[in-house]
Amino acid sequence: MGRWSRAVAASFVPWLRPADGWRWLDVGCGTGALTAVIADGCRPRTVAGVDTSPGFVAAARDAGPAAAGFAVADASALPIADGSCDAAVSGLALNFFPDQRGAVAEAVRAVRPGGTVAAYVWDYTDGMQFLRLFWDAAVATDPAAGAVDERRRFPACHPDALRTLWSAAGLAEVVVVPIEVPTSFGDFEALWGPFGLGQGPAPGYVATLDPSARERLRRALRRIVPARPDGSIALTARAWAVRGRRPDRPRAV
Known part of the structure; x- marks a missing residue:
């Protein structure tokens, strides 16, 4: 961030x-x-x-x-x-x-x-596009993830x-x-990589997942992220x- x-x-x-x-x-x-x-x-x-x-x-x-x-x-x-x-x-x-x-x-x-x-x-409602996509994918693969979504956790925002x-x-x-x-990313892995670093609510959630659950989340996120023909991703925050x-x-x- x-x-x-x-x-x-x-x-x-x-x-x-x-x-x-x-x-x-x-x-x-x-x-x-x-x-x-x-x-x-x-x-x-x-x-x-x-x-x-x-x-x-x-x-x-x-x-x-x-x-x-x-x-x-x-x-x-x-x-x-x-x-x-x-x-x-x-x-x-x-x-x-x-x-x-x-x-x-x-x-x-x-x-x-x-x-x-x-x-x-x-x-955190919908203005942070890459986080919104992340939490949408997280909830789709694990409904319990909604409890730690920043949209719910931070109503002051x-x-x-x-x-x-x-x-x-x-x-x-x-x-x-x-x-x-x-917020631009050269490819999907450039977007996904920081979620594995453990710092912040979303990476903290990823750190709680076992390898198979983490891979399901990665694949779910990749399906919904709008990538350009060259693989780059252009979003806004x-x-x-x-x-x-x-x-x-x-x-x-």
């Missing part, structure tokens, strides 16, 4: 209409794809990424921009002062936060009045849910838009992006 993250980030960051000199916080930064786009294109005063995974943070430090700082921290307990950022953002991580409301509330606390809180998540979450946190001028990127502004004054209770 990471290979597509930076492509989405490249569209997401300009959509925020950032100014030079902003102080940025990337919550759930993973290996630093969004942080790198910010550092490379926004002339930030500061940019920091936090994640609960020490492994991801170590990878971000090794591969990320020298100007960025990274730390292990929970999205629901950010180790920064109130109002110390101009923008708190999150890329492809919100649906993995155990306390999404708490995470958004912490992001609001972290930004100054007038600051931006924004995120993007994959559209929907425009209405995102808008509600941002509005409930007291953010103003909430906007949700789609961001679509191409859609993310939903949401942004809101912290009001200059607290909302009346």
Whole structure:
């Protein structure tokens, strides 16, 4: 999934209409794809990424921009002062936060009045075409697979849910838009191969299968994937992006 993250980030960051000199916080930064786009294109005063995974943070430090700082921290307990950022953002991580409301509330606390809180998540309903095809094939060969389909597991990855979450946190001028990127594969094996790597819900499901069940799934997926005459596969992936502004004054209770 990471290979597509930076492509989405490249569209997401300009959509925020950032100014030079902003102080940025990337919550759930993973290996630093969004942080790198910010550092490379926004002339930030500061940019920091936090994640609960020490492994991801170590990878971000090794591969990320020298100007960025990274730390292990929970999205629901950010180790920064109130109002110390101009923008708190999150890329492809919100649906993995155990306390999404708490995470958004912490992001609001972290930004100054007038600051931006924004995120993007994959559209697991039908916008991630190669994942939708995968789960359709998985359920066709194993009806129990429906219980771990991201469409069911991540209901927050929907425009209405995102808008509600941002509005409930007291953010103003909430906007949700789609961001679509191409996902191309040289052949079927290029699409199938990453499902065997064990990282993420779909590969995690594949890892539970015995060899015969895995082969049934591979064949079922191959039958429904739309390949070109040369064997290449051209699909698209859609993310939903949401942004809101912290009001200059607290909302009346």
